[in-house]
Amino acid sequence: MATIKDVAERAGVSVSTVSIALKRDPRVKESTRQRILEAVQSLGYRPNGIARDLKMQQTQTMAVFLHDLGGPFYSELVSGVQDVALSHGYSPIVACSVGGKGVALERLLVENRVDGAIILDPYIKEDFIRRVAGPTLPLVLLDRDIEGAYVYRVTSDHEGGAFNVTMHLLEMGHRQIAFIGGPSVSVDGQLRFRGFARAMKHFGVDLQNRLMIHGDFTEQSGYAAAVTLLSQGRLPEAIFAANDEMAIGILRAFSERSVRVPDDVALVGFDDIRLTQYTTPALTTVHQPMYELGTVATQILFRALAGEKSITPVLLETQVVIRASSGLRH
Amino acid sequence: MATIKDVAERAGVSVSTVSIALKRDPRVKESTRQRILEAVQSLGYRPNGIARDLKMQQTQTMAVFLHDLGGPFYSELVSGVQDVALSHGYSPIVACSVGGKGVALERLLVENRVDGAIILDPYIKEDFIRRVAGPTLPLVLLDRDIEGAYVYRVTSDHEGGAFNVTMHLLEMGHRQIAFIGGPSVSVDGQLRFRGFARAMKHFGVDLQNRLMIHGDFTEQSGYAAAVTLLSQGRLPEAIFAANDEMAIGILRAFSERSVRVPDDVALVGFDDIRLTQYTTPALTTVHQPMYELGTVATQILFRALAGEKSITPVLLETQVVIRASSGLRH
DNA sequence: TAATTCTATCGAAACGTTTCGATTATAGAT
DNA sequence: ATCTATAATCGAAACGTTTCGATAGAATTA
Numbered sequence: 001m002a003t004i005k006d007v008a009e010r011a012g013v014s015v016s017t018v019s020i021a022l023k024r025d026p027r028v029k030e031s032t033r034q035r036i037l038e039a040v041q042s043l044g045y046r047p048n049g050i051a052r053d054l055k056m057q058q059t060q061t062m063a064v065f066l067h068d069l070g071g072p073f074y075s076e077l078v079s080g081v082q083d084v085a086l087s088h089g090y091s092p093i094v095a096c097s098v099g100g101k102g103v104a105l106e107r108l109l110v111e112n113r114v115d116g117a118i119i120l121d122p123y124i125k126e127d128f129i130r131r132v133a134g135p136t137l138p139l140v141l142l143d144r145d146i147e148g149a150y151v152y153r154v155t156s157d158h159e160g161g162a163f164n165v166t167m168h169l170l171e172m173g174h175r176q177i178a179f180i181g182g183p184s185v186s187v188d189g190q191l192r193f194r195g196f197a198r199a200m201k202h203f204g205v206d207l208q209n210r211l212m213i214h215g216d217f218t219e220q221s222g223y224a225a226a227v228t229l230l231s232q233g234r235l236p237e238a239i240f241a242a243n244d245e246m247a248i249g250i251l252r253a254f255s256e257r258s259v260r261v262p263d264d265v266a267l268v269g270f271d272d273i274r275l276t277q278y279t280t281p282a283l284t285t286v287h288q289p290m291y292e293l294g295t296v297a298t299q300i301l302f303r304a305l306a307g308e309k310s311i312t313p314v315l316l317e318t319q320v321v322i323r324a325s326s327g328l329r330h
Numbered sequence: 331m332a333t334i335k336d337v338a339e340r341a342g343v344s345v346s347t348v349s350i351a352l353k354r355d356p357r358v359k360e361s362t363r364q365r366i367l368e369a370v371q372s373l374g375y376r377p378n379g380i381a382r383d384l385k386m387q388q389t390q391t392m393a394v395f396l397h398d399l400g401g402p403f404y405s406e407l408v409s410g411v412q413d414v415a416l417s418h419g420y421s422p423i424v425a426c427s428v429g430g431k432g433v434a435l436e437r438l439l440v441e442n443r444v445d446g447a448i449i450l451d452p453y454i455k456e457d458f459i460r461r462v463a464g465p466t467l468p469l470v471l472l473d474r475d476i477e478g479a480y481v482y483r484v485t486s487d488h489e490g491g492a493f494n495v496t497m498h499l500l501e502m503g504h505r506q507i508a509f510i511g512g513p514s515v516s517v518d519g520q521l522r523f524r525g526f527a528r529a530m531k532h533f534g535v536d537l538q539n540r541l542m543i544h545g546d547f548t549e550q551s552g553y554a555a556a557v558t559l560l561s562q563g564r565l566p567e568a569i570f571a572a573n574d575e576m577a578i579g580i581l582r583a584f585s586e587r588s589v590r591v592p593d594d595v596a597l598v599g600f601d602d603i604r605l606t607q608y609t610t611p612a613l614t615t616v617h618q619p620m621y622e623l624g625t626v627a628t629q630i631l632f633r634a635l636a637g638e639k640s641i642t643p644v645l646l647e648t649q650v651v652i653r654a655s656s657g658l659r660h
Numbered sequence: 661t662a663a664t665t666c667t668a669t670c671g672a673a674a675c676g677t678t679t680c681g682a683t684t685a686t687a688g689a690t
Numbered sequence: 691a692t693c694t695a696t697a698a699t700c701g702a703a704a705c706g707t708t709t710c711g712a713t714a715g716a717a718t719t720a
Contacts (some may be wrong), residue, residue: 001442001464001466003705003706003707004706004707005706005707013669013670014669014670014671015670015671015706015707015708016669016670016671016672016708016709016710017668017669017670019707019708019709020669020708020709027667027668027669028668028669029667029668029669032668032669046440046441046442047441047706047707048384048441048442048705048706048707049437049438049440049441049442049443049707050380050383050384050389050441050442050443050705050706050707051384051675051705051706051707051708052441052706052707052708053380053443053675053707054378054380054381054384054674054675054676054677054705054706054707055674055675055706055707055708055709056675056707056708057675059380060437061437063423068405069404069405069408069409069412069424071405074399075398075399078399078426079399082399082426086433091425091433091434091437091438092425092426092434093393093423093424093425093434093438094399094423094424094425095421095422095423095424096408096412096422103416103421104421104422104423107379107390107391107421108379108421108423110376110379111376111377111378111379111380111382112331112376112378112379112380113379113380113383134331136331248608274605275604275605275608278578278605278608278609278610279608280608280610333675333676333677334676334677335676335677343699343700344699344700344701345676345677345678345700345701346678346679346680346699346700346701346702347698347699347700349677349678349679350678350679350699357697357698357699358698358699359697359698359699362698362699377676377677378675378676378677379677380675380676380677381675381676381677381678381705382676382677382678383677383705384675384676384677384704384705384706384707385676385677385678385679385704385705386677386678386705387705
């Protein structure tokens, strides 16, 4: 691999001249630049980005960490990040935050291979985040509630969305409403429960223990929850699944057993993943502004990188999307 | 940011001693190692990965480039990559290959910030790939047909899958079959057409020009193709959409106009994305082994990295998945 | 002509590691 | 006490850039 030194030699100039010539610095004479460019060509020289990063003490790269890359709405999030990052001359890369020791999280964050990161993963330990964040590595956390220096936060209004969609169910006359929750670590799952409980209280409806079931945001856990409910003998009037994946699992369990949605039981989810438009019946859910989440988070990252100090947490609105599964004719 | 030098000073040893102590080299006495560890602690020292990469002349990082990160089946591909990469001590990162100058593709590949890459993007220029590949940067291409030094290939059997699913339609008695193709650059789209044409020929059915329509793999283009077909007055007996996204667009156009699938017209897609199970009717399609594509590609990458020279292209089998949209009762 | 300002180029240090060969301290053998 | 083998540590070079201050020559001014 040819280095800048080889180019300098071939062109008969010094290394420093090559370096500045390559960034079109007007200090170098046009004729010498040409000579240098020829040398570059003939040697197939490509600058070594790592050497550059080391010298510059920055990488112009930022990372997005996701718990599992396959999540159905992450692509929009990443688009949002991408659009803003590119306009700042940065390259976003996406990495999976799981995998244990020696993995991307270590390599990129601990060993400073990126200038900043956006993190969407309820499982990453709080003290890891606080330890690793710093003036040279601001971190923007999505849907987490961690305070710390150089740690910033953007969250969707899970509680508000959950409140609104629960109100929707209540207004349709349902009172016996089951709640299928997410894993206990996930703040967004907790907030969704809070919104649900607040709406129930608002209508003066008591929560029933047997209708509060814990899942883990997977389709299978939704399926299992449906089976649990069915085993209780009588179904509730409605079910609020804390995310769409679980709602889809529930739908599958019901369809296999000929339980009709929404006639026998109404069902709503959360997230508005693409699939919800295609299920039978289409799923009422709460839309999360994923693209906006990406752009806002990235903007905050650049403000932090620019040295801005006090950046307040951002809360983004969510929106109820009413479809057939909740029983409203439209 | 504390450097190894600071640690050395604080611990009262030389830089080199710290360096080897930190990798548990038995040459350094236990007591000094402890002293060093304390210094690391109190200074909050974190090794600088970039300096290390520069010195080592490798990054232990590989990239996966996707044309758009949102593609519905990429997550499985990436899981496959991840599983193999981790077992080799490598961190895969995912980046989007679009975005023009100064973007991830440049930064990571041209400037050698990764040790190798897997690329799934029909739009990346052939000469770029050949120019950038080299002994220090093997490239594994997915669904592309480019030959070159240090360029390796893994492909799904698009042609075979298309042949088989077309045979399925023919065996069900359909003769007038429309083909909705992908963008002309995409090799996989071309192969799917080849398989389709071969099956038609096999049954002695002529292709009709009016039934050969070009799309671009998006849902909208499928919708548009359906509209085109409808405008012709009489529908074909069956439609083969070169990917599921377009098939879904077609389905939407038909459902909006009360054209019944499969009663009025049969429909098949390609890819077996998750959505195909949930559409009404569920979509007959061809399953691509995406996870396997990821693992195989990554294994090849590591063989190349290990210096293996002649690695032959791999072809992975696809499988027809028969669901309701093609009309077969099951 | 001498002094001054540009213009074009160069040399060297620095970024933070790793590693090789050299050096010193410690112990064991003669 | 001297020599040798081993253990523990050190110093310096190298990885490939960027950039600052220096330098030499050409052009301008007095």
